[in-house]
Amino acid sequence: MANSNQIASDPNFTVQTLDMEMNMNLDQEESTFDYSKRAQWLRAAVLGANDGLVSTASLMMGVGAVKQDIKAMILTGFAGLVAGACSMAIGEFVSVYSQLDIELAQIKRDKTRTINDGIGKQQPLELEAKETEKLPNPIQAAAASALAFSIGAMVPLLAAAFIKQYRVRVAAVAAAVTVALVFFGWAGSALGKAPWARATVRVTIGGWVAMAITFGLTKLIGSSGL
Template sequence: MAISETKIIIPNNESQESNMDDVDYTQRGQWLRAAVLGANDGLVSTASLIMGVGAVKDDVRAMILSGSAGLVAGACSMAIGEFVSVYSQLDIEVAQLKREKKLNSGEEGKEVDDASGDRLPSPIQAAMASALSFSIGAAVPLLAAGFIRHYTVRLVVVAIATTIGLAVFGWIGAVLGRAPALKSASRVLLGGWLAMAVTFAFMKTLRTIVQNLAYKIAKGEENNLKTRPEGRENSFPACYLCGS
């Protein structure tokens, strides 16, 4: 009498989960690094620019024009710098892959296969990510305080908007890179606050120095007017070289 056997196949969920966990997130590093760096740079530089312009001139139009110029110039600068940097890295990695292919096959490696090419960094992708993220980051403080005339209120609004923006961009970078969100957001927030504090302190110090220097120059000119002989207050020499 034949005994029938029944086989029960249990799906291996662990292998499926391991395949999902084996995703190579290092491929995201090239544009993720550029995006996080660009967003933070846009936030901090534009917020510091707004503070500097507002500290010396209480004009909303001047602040908007300065912030917009900083946004465009910063985005172009970040894109070009990231493109050149990643392209140099690409040349080095392509040369290394060709050398490895030559050593393994004994033939001259003139081309890079598709599997190796997928792991190479993309200069255009990194440049676009850097420029776009810088523009988004720079727009946050610019739009938040673009129509506030009072300097103190503007400073508070810029600080709050920049803090929220730094925390959000840090959290997004952590989620995309599968890193601890709280640790990453805190690191980005502290770094941005440090940069803003240094920039603001430098601008305030420079403003004080310039004001003191201008005051001394004005006092010196006033003393010179007081010590001039009578009748020569409004007289000027016809020749500045000979004094006649």
């Protein structure tokens, strides 16, 4: 009994016990957390960043296939960044606003069935805060998509901005894009607690295929004298 009392009163024993309890609580919270709740914003963020990276890099590679001038390559990348960010923002805004309209209409239909004064005359429908707090936000979605696209597009632009030699510049863009693709693939799977290896390989190969096709077709058309 004395030994057990001494152990219980030992500060080191108390700290170890608290650490074990905290780790068990964290493990339990992690196992019960619904990672599917992240799906919507995670999809928009990863898609936007990956799209900005791949589309801007592909445009720069395509122009670089026929024009070795750094100015032409940078201007093409910048134009792709601005146009892509605006397109992503507008597309996401329209899409999410359509979803918002559908969900609001469904909420009102549900309330129509339950709110009635018994005479057949419906009372004014007012949405409560708890009914609207989980609804999608079009402006937030548009801003997130534009920002994510811009972040992805900045990678090839920064990689090419300070390199005048053509072959080195193209190699630097390809290397930077590859590293970024690996990171985006890993980040998306890590945030969603999904297997990272397949996601990383899928994202990286997809980006390389897009750049290779753009480079090859632009080179072919440019060499034909069109």
